Amino acid sequence: xxxxSFTPSTTIFEQREALLEEWTPEELVGRDQExxxxxAALQPVINNETPSNIFLYGKSGVGKTAATRxxxxxxxxxxxxVDGLDLHTVEINCDGLNSSxxxxxxxxxELRDPASQISNTGYPQxxxxxxxxxxxxxxxxxxxxxxDEVDHIEDDSLLYKLPRARSxxxxxxxxxxxxxxxxDLDFRNQLSSKVRSSLCEKEVSxxxxxxxxxxxxxxxxxxxxxxxxxxxxxxxxMCAAYGAKDSGDARQALDLLLxxxxxxxxxxxxxxxxxxxxxxRERLQTDQVIKGIKNYSEHGQYVLHALTHLAETGExxxxxRDVVGAYEQIVREEGxxxxxxxxxxxxxxxxxxxxxxxxxxxxxxxxxGKFKHYELEQSLTSVRLGLSELLDSG
DNA sequence: TTTCCACAGGAATAAAGGGCGA
DNA sequence: TCGCCCTTTATTCCTGTGGAAA
Numbered sequence: 001x002x003x004x005s006f007t008p009s010t011t012i013f014e015q016r017e018a019l020l021e022e023w024t025p026e027e028l029v030g031r032d033q034e035x036x037x038x039x040a041a042l043q044p045v046i047n048n049e050t051p052s053n054i055f056l057y058g059k060s061g062v063g064k065t066a067a068t069r070x071x072x073x074x075x076x077x078x079x080x081x082v083d084g085l086d087l088h089t090v091e092i093n094c095d096g097l098n099s100s101x102x103x104x105x106x107x108x109x110e111l112r113d114p115a116s117q118i119s120n121t122g123y124p125q126x127x128x129x130x131x132x133x134x135x136x137x138x139x140x141x142x143x144x145x146x147x148d149e150v151d152h153i154e155d156d157s158l159l160y161k162l163p164r165a166r167s168x169x170x171x172x173x174x175x176x177x178x179x180x181x182x183x184d185l186d187f188r189n190q191l192s193s194k195v196r197s198s199l200c201e202k203e204v205s206x207x208x209x210x211x212x213x214x215x216x217x218x219x220x221x222x223x224x225x226x227x228x229x230x231x232x233x234x235x236x237x238m239c240a241a242y243g244a245k246d247s248g249d250a251r252q253a254l255d256l257l258l259x260x261x262x263x264x265x266x267x268x269x270x271x272x273x274x275x276x277x278x279x280x281r282e283r284l285q286t287d288q289v290i291k292g293i294k295n296y297s298e299h300g301q302y303v304l305h306a307l308t309h310l311a312e313t314g315e316x317x318x319x320x321r322d323v324v325g326a327y328e329q330i331v332r333e334e335g336x337x338x339x340x341x342x343x344x345x346x347x348x349x350x351x352x353x354x355x356x357x358x359x360x361x362x363x364x365x366x367x368x369g370k371f372k373h374y375e376l377e378q379s380l381t382s383v384r385l386g387l388s389e390l391l392d393s394g
Numbered sequence: 395t396t397t398c399c400a401c402a403g404g405a406a407t408a409a410a411g412g413g414c415g416a
Numbered sequence: 417t418c419g420c421c422c423t424t425t426a427t428t429c430c431t432g433t434g435g436a437a438a
Contacts, residue, residue, distance in 0.1 A: 098423090098424095099422085099423080101421095101422070101423085102422095102423085119412085119413055119414080120412090120413085120422085120423080121411090121412055121413050121422050121423060122412075122413035122414040122415085122420090122421065122422070123413085123414070123421075123422080124414095124420080124421060124422085125421080125422080127414095127421095297424090297425070297426095299425090299426095319400090319401090320400085320401065320402090321400085321401085339425085339426065339427085340426075340427060340428080341401095342402095342403085342426085342427070342428080342429095343425080343426060343427080345401085345402070345403075346403090346425095346426095349402090349403085361402095361434095363399095363400095363433090363434055363435045363436075364399080364400085364435080364436070365398085365399080365434080365435045365436020365437060366396095366397060366398045366399065366435080366436055366437040367398065367399060367436080367437065367438095368398090368399065368435090368436075368437090369398075369399030369400030369401060369434095370399075370400060370401060370402080370433065370434060370435075371399095371400055371402085372401080372402080
């Protein structure tokens with residue numbers, strides 16, 4: 001590695017960050033109705049009353065998190081002008097936290113300074129809740145707790161305790177409001193009725209973006225992110241159309257535009273074209289596979305490997321028993337023992353949820369029975385590439 | 395209308411592993 | 417070090433499902 005040097009690349013981007021997820025625009029476009037409802041639900045905070053618990057739901061990438069950041073920023077700014085109102089917000093993302101215990105630990109660590117963080121295991125659950133309530137009391141005032149992707153928490157315990165913490169005497173100094181954000185439209189119905197009534201005091205439903213709304217979002221970001229005249233005609237429309245097709249997800253559309261810009265820059269071109277968008281789409285699909293399964297156990301990856309193999313030999317859609325058969329053969333060739341059929345079914349279900357594969361229910365009736373057919377949802381090339389990177393590195 | 399099949403998926407449980415406090 | 421508490425991953429067992437065929 002001799003003579004390495006960096007030189008600034010072509011100037012397609014003006015402010016590339018404007019296409020990243022964490023960037024909060026000065027104005028949220030295409031979400032007027034949702035913002036109005038959400039604003040009304042937050043009103044008690046500025047009146048220095050006990051905050052309502054708010055539940056936001058809608059598919060991923062429809063602006064729930066962005067709207068939350070946008071409104072909370074405004075709320076924090078305006079709260080400073082109100083006498084006697086001491087507002088704090090704590091936000092955690094529950095992705096990767098699948099129990100109340102883990103979420104409570106994450107909240108404690110979010111509230112504590114880096115030197116006194118606690119570990120993810122080892123404490124009795126009651127102790128973790130006590131740590132949390134102590135921290136909340138220390139903060140005091142009005143505390144809004146944002147639980148993004150709250151549907152990842154598999155038990156109700158934290159969602160039951162937090163809204164009741166004050167009435168149960170667990171906290172005395174702080175007025176708590178919980179804002180739960182969920183991608184899972186059915187999550188609300190899965191909650192026990194006690195939790196539902198308290199957590200879902202105020203509900204705001206976010207609908208999917210249509211292609212026109214997505215175009216507005218992309219146009220808005222384009223103005224900030226790119227230099228003038230660096231996007232070919234049709235690039236924005238194409239990203240918006242893909243975004244609308246992929247369930248109205250603005251994040252995916254923005255990622256696509258960002259990736260297309262990156263590709264153009266890598267190729268030292270000065271204009272982003274529709275061709276770059278196509279290439280970017282392929283690349284993002286590979287990333288989605290890698291991101292989805294990189295934390296999987298080896299067996300989960302082999303299950304996907306088995307389905308990929310069946311797709312290559314033209315045997316998809318494949319029923320469960322065929323996937324299990326292919327999986328067992330691959331694993332044995334690698335010199336491992338396969339996991340049970342039940343576990344393979346769980347892996348297939350998870351891959352389905354991640355959008356890497358898709359399933360269709362088939363019912364052949366008497367003599368044939370009911371079963372599922374699985375096939376790859378992402379392109380074969382993307383999945384192959386993603387898998388080979390993971391299996392090689394693992 | 396009833397039967398039947400092939401799973402789907404929930405529940406209970408176990409084993410292994412890691413962190414904590416005494 | 418030991419017992420406790422929690423997690424993750426897995427297994428076994430079981431009931432439920434639904435539509436074509438009888």
